[in-house]
Amino acid sequence: MDKDRLKPEDFHIPSLGEATIPSPLGLSTVMGDDIANYVTDDESVLFHTDRDLLLQQIREGRPVLAFEKAGPRKSIYFDGSKTRAAVVTCGGLCPGINNVIRSLVMELTYRYHVQTIYGIKYGYRGFIPDYGYETLLLEPGDVNDIHEKGGSILASSRGPQEIGAIVDCLNRMNVSLLFVIGGDGTLAGALKIHEEIQRRELKIAVIGIPKTIDNDIPFVDKTFGLETAFSIAGEAIRCAHTEAVGAPFGVGLVKVMGRMSGFIAANAALALNEVNFVLIPEVEFALKGERGLFSLVEQRLRKRGHAVIIVAEGAGQEHLNTAGETDSSGNPVPADIGIFLKSELKRYFKTSTDIYVNIKYIDPSYLVRSVAANAHDAIYCMQLAQNAVHAGMAGKTGLLVGNWNGRMTHVPLALATSGRKILSPEDPLWLSVLEATGQPLDMGGG
Ligand code: F6P
Numbered sequence: 153m154d155k156d157r158l159k160p161e162d163f164h165i166p167s168l169g170e171a172t173i174p175s176p177l178g179l180s181t182v183m184g185d186d187i188a189n190y191v192t193d194d195e196s197v198l199f200h201t202d203r204d205l206l207l208q209q210i211r212e213g214r215p216v217l218a219f220e221k222a223g224p225r226k227s228i229y230f231d232g233s234k235t236r237a238a239v240v241t242c243g244g245l246c247p248g249i250n251n252v253i254r255s256l257v258m259e260l261t262y263r264y265h266v267q268t269i270y271g272i273k274y275g276y277r278g279f280i281p282d283y284g285y286e287t288l289l290l291e292p293g294d295v296n297d298i299h300e301k302g303g304s305i306l307a308s309s310r311g312p313q314e315i316g317a318i319v320d321c322l323n324r325m326n327v328s329l330l331f332v333i334g335g336d337g338t339l340a341g342a343l344k345i346h347e348e349i350q351r352r353e354l355k356i357a358v359i360g361i362p363k364t365i366d367n368d369i370p371f372v373d374k375t376f377g378l379e380t381a382f383s384i385a386g387e388a389i390r391c392a393h394t395e396a397v398g399a400p401f402g403v404g405l406v407k408v409m410g411r412m413s414g415f416i417a418a419n420a421a422l423a424l425n426e427v428n429f430v431l432i433p434e435v436e437f438a439l440k441g442e443r444g445l446f447s448l449v450e451q452r453l454r455k456r457g458h459a460v461i462i463v464a465e466g467a468g469q470e471h472l473n474t475a476g477e478t479d480s481s482g483n484p485v486p487a488d489i490g491i492f493l494k495s496e497l498k499r500y501f502k503t504s505t506d507i508y509v510n511i512k513y514i515d516p517s518y519l520v521r522s523v524a525a526n527a528h529d530a531i532y533c534m535q536l537a538q539n540a541v542h543a544g545m546a547g548k549t550g551l552l553v554g555n556w557n558g559r560m561t562h563v564p565l566a567l568a569t570s571g572r573k574i575l576s577p578e579d580p581l582w583l584s585v586l587e588a589t590g591q592p593l594d595m596g597g598g
Pocket of ligand 1: 243244245335364365366409410411479521
């Protein structure tokens with residue numbers, strides 16, 4: 153979505169109806185009385201935070217864009233004791249899924265007195281009778297310690313399912329609150345479910361929670377799982393560095409996930425600060441020629457004796473023959489850039505230089521996403537879940553709980569699925585990478 157064309161309506165959060173039930177949370181409505189507060193629907197979080205841009209918008213009489221602020225509402229739509237909720241986890245695994253499930257169950261049960269919470273197994277498939285998957289009943293005792301484990305206690309699956317059949321199932325189960333934990337494809341599915349619910353004029357809230365180690369969901373500063381993933385990737389970099397300095401002309405090459413976005417690679421490189429080249433899908437690079445990767449690695453080896461390269465799985469695809477394959481979510485399956493670079497670097501040094509290169513290749517792959525969440529992700533997962541419950545109980549729907557400039561927000565699903573977030577070469581994060589690595593601005597890419 154073109155950010156310059158956004159209108160206030162694009163930030164509007166749908167609602168199931170008037171919220172008339174007093175919240176059981178017993179919070180305050182008075183600022184300054186030292187008691188935690190409810191959030192009103194008028195409170196918002198600015199979309200543009202650049203002062204000059206904001207002033208210009210006001211001068212031009214253009215509306216100031218803002219997200220609805222997340223948080224507990226004084227009046228809610230659902231009566232917890234008579235409400236059924238369901239939780240589903242879709243797409244690839246990600247650190248923190250179990251933390252989110254646990255916090256949803258705790259918040260629904262203890263704060264809003266919801267007594268029936270279903271755990272739908274294997275993603276959207278779990279709604280479809282033909283698969284015959286059991287449905288779990290989630291109570292606090294069932295989820296007590298699940299945040300200690302990676303993965304999802306509900307398991308997951310990729311790919312869409314028939315939307316009408318999903319809504320039929322929600323209806324049959326008398327579910328009023330659906331929490332969908334997933335990435336872009338999953339959230340696109342959640343939007344369709346929400347639209348079908350609206351079409352049938354049902355009173356079911358659909359609330360998304362942004363899960364993906366790739367951090368590629370737009371209008372959200374950060375998805376959960378990213379931090380854990382790049383911390384684990386950092387361990388692989390540490391080993392790659394140790395290997396690289398442990399041999400003459402050693403090169404440590406690490407491939408990490410990141411099909412279309414280089415956030416894991418960039419953040420892991422910054423966290424470790426021992427990386428010399430970061431290759432991401434968003435920035436093309438040449439292999440040969442003066443500014444190409446091979447010559448740069450050669451210069452680095454001649455100068456410093458070792459080099460560390462981190463490559464995101466979706467980087468450099470222009471150098472490979474991709475089979476045009478897609479996975480069941482419809483995502484392109486990248487060709488293996490890690491193995492390719494390993495053999496091409498070897499070939500280059502053997503045929504074009506006098507250097508006997510020592511390449512150690514590490515692919516931490518699923519290791520970075522099948523682990524339990526680290527402390528920061530664990531906190532974030534809990535906050536996402538708590539706010540998802542507040543939103544759903546207040547009768548809000550068709551939204552993703554997000555985070556923008558340090559505040560928790562409601563993002564319309566339509567907005568959150570309107571594109572893909574990538575690491576722009578103009579983002580200060582990328583500049584940090586260039587400064588930390590010394591990698592040239594231009595590596596001869598197209
Ligand atoms: O979407 C997240 C992600 O981790 C991507 O970075 C990666 O390409 C993909 O999932 C792999 O997932 P799977 O092998 O489970 O399809």
